[in-house]
Amino acid sequence: MIFTETYTVVPRDYVIAGDASRKIKQILKKIGLDADVVRKASIAAYEAEINMVIHSYGGTITLEVGEGRIRMVCVDTGPGIEDIDKAMQEGYSTADEEAQAIGFGAGMGLPNIKFNSDEFNITSSKAGTTLEIIINLPD
Amino acid sequence: MKVKEIIEILNAEILCGNQDTDIEVNSACGADLMSDVLAFVKDACVLLTGQINQQVIITAEMMDVSCIVFVRGKRPNTDVCNLADEIGTVVLTTEMTMFEACGRLYASGLAPTKRVER
Ligand SMILES: Nc1ncnc2c1ncn2[C@@H]1O[C@H](COP(=O)(O)OP(=O)(O)OP(=O)(O)O)[C@@H](O)[C@H]1O
Ligand SMILES: [Mg+2]
Numbered sequence: 001m002i003f004t005e006t007y008t009v010v011p012r013d014y015v016i017a018g019d020a021s022r023k024i025k026q027i028l029k030k031i032g033l034d035a036d037v038v039r040k041a042s043i044a045a046y047e048a049e050i051n052m053v054i055h056s057y058g059g060t061i062t063l064e065v066g067e068g069r070i071r072m073v074c075v076d077t078g079p080g081i082e083d084i085d086k087a088m089q090e091g092y093s094t095a096d097e098e099a100q101a102i103g104f105g106a107g108m109g110l111p112n113i114k115f116n117s118d119e120f121n122i123t124s125s126k127a128g129t130t131l132e133i134i135i136n137l138p139d
Numbered sequence: 140m141k142v143k144e145i146i147e148i149l150n151a152e153i154l155c156g157n158q159d160t161d162i163e164v165n166s167a168c169g170a171d172l173m174s175d176v177l178a179f180v181k182d183a184c185v186l187l188t189g190q191i192n193q194q195v196i197i198t199a200e201m202m203d204v205s206c207i208v209f210v211r212g213k214r215p216n217t218d219v220c221n222l223a224d225e226i227g228t229v230v231l232t233t234e235m236t237m238f239e240a241c242g243r244l245y246a247s248g249l250a251p252t253k254r255v256e257r
Contacts, residue, residue, distance in 0.1 A: 014192075109177075
């Protein structure tokens with residue numbers, strides 16, 4: 001493993017929202033990865049982080065770089081997603097006014113995370129949601 | 140199109156961030172929803188928006204957006220400007236509405252940012 005780090009995501013704190021993704025982008029750039037790969041990972045991390053800020057009780061993002069890939073695991077502590085198929089559809093959103101006020105709630109986040117991933121896994125229960133995002137590094 | 144041409148077309152003012160008006164942009168995107176911006180391509184585009192919170196700047200950072208234009212004369216607070224300075228995105232403000240600003244740039248030949256094929 002070239003690099004591994006875990007970042008905390010605080011719910012409903014719109015001042016520090018995005019900090020984890022910014023750190024992730026900075027480290028990926030510092031490692032010297034391809035700009036397109038860095039952008040894809042940054043978009044996925046940021047959408048996942050904002051989802052945790054807006055929709056969850058908070059959690060962590062663990063970044064791993066190595067073995068030819070970037071792997072990000074986002075784990076929160078609930079309340080979970082009731083219908084994952086619905087949540088994965090473009091346009092589906094339960095975002096509240098506070099989230100809409102800062103420009104979120106289009107229902108585009110999860111589908112866009114999947115789009116930017118080479119491998120994407122999501123599991124959810126009342127105890128929390130886990131996303132596994134894998135982006136392969138070019139040879 | 141260079142940032143300095145955008146400034147002229149929109150009668151815009153540089154607020155903060157990068158002051159280099161020779162930066163080239165290839166396309167434009169007008170949006171208030173950040174997830175819409177994040178679902179579009181990046182490459183050296185100018186983002187026109189009515190949002191002035193820090194998430195706009197962070198979205199630009201994630202997407203490598205080189206220039207942000209706030210429409211309807213909106214001005215973000217100092218914290219947001221400081222963040223733009225740190226990231227190095229050009230930040231402009233114009234009195235024009237979103238509709239007029241987008242229309243004028245389009246009429247001047249700036250291409251719409253294309254959504255990445257799904
Ligand atoms: N970590 C999470 N915990 C609980 N619910 C979530 C979580 N992430 C997403 N959801 C649910 O899935 C829905 C769709 O998420 P998605 O990210 O696609 O859209 P959004 O966050 O509502 O809007 P956008 O991402 O476009 O700003 C959310 O509205 C929410 O109901
Ligand atoms: Mg979202």
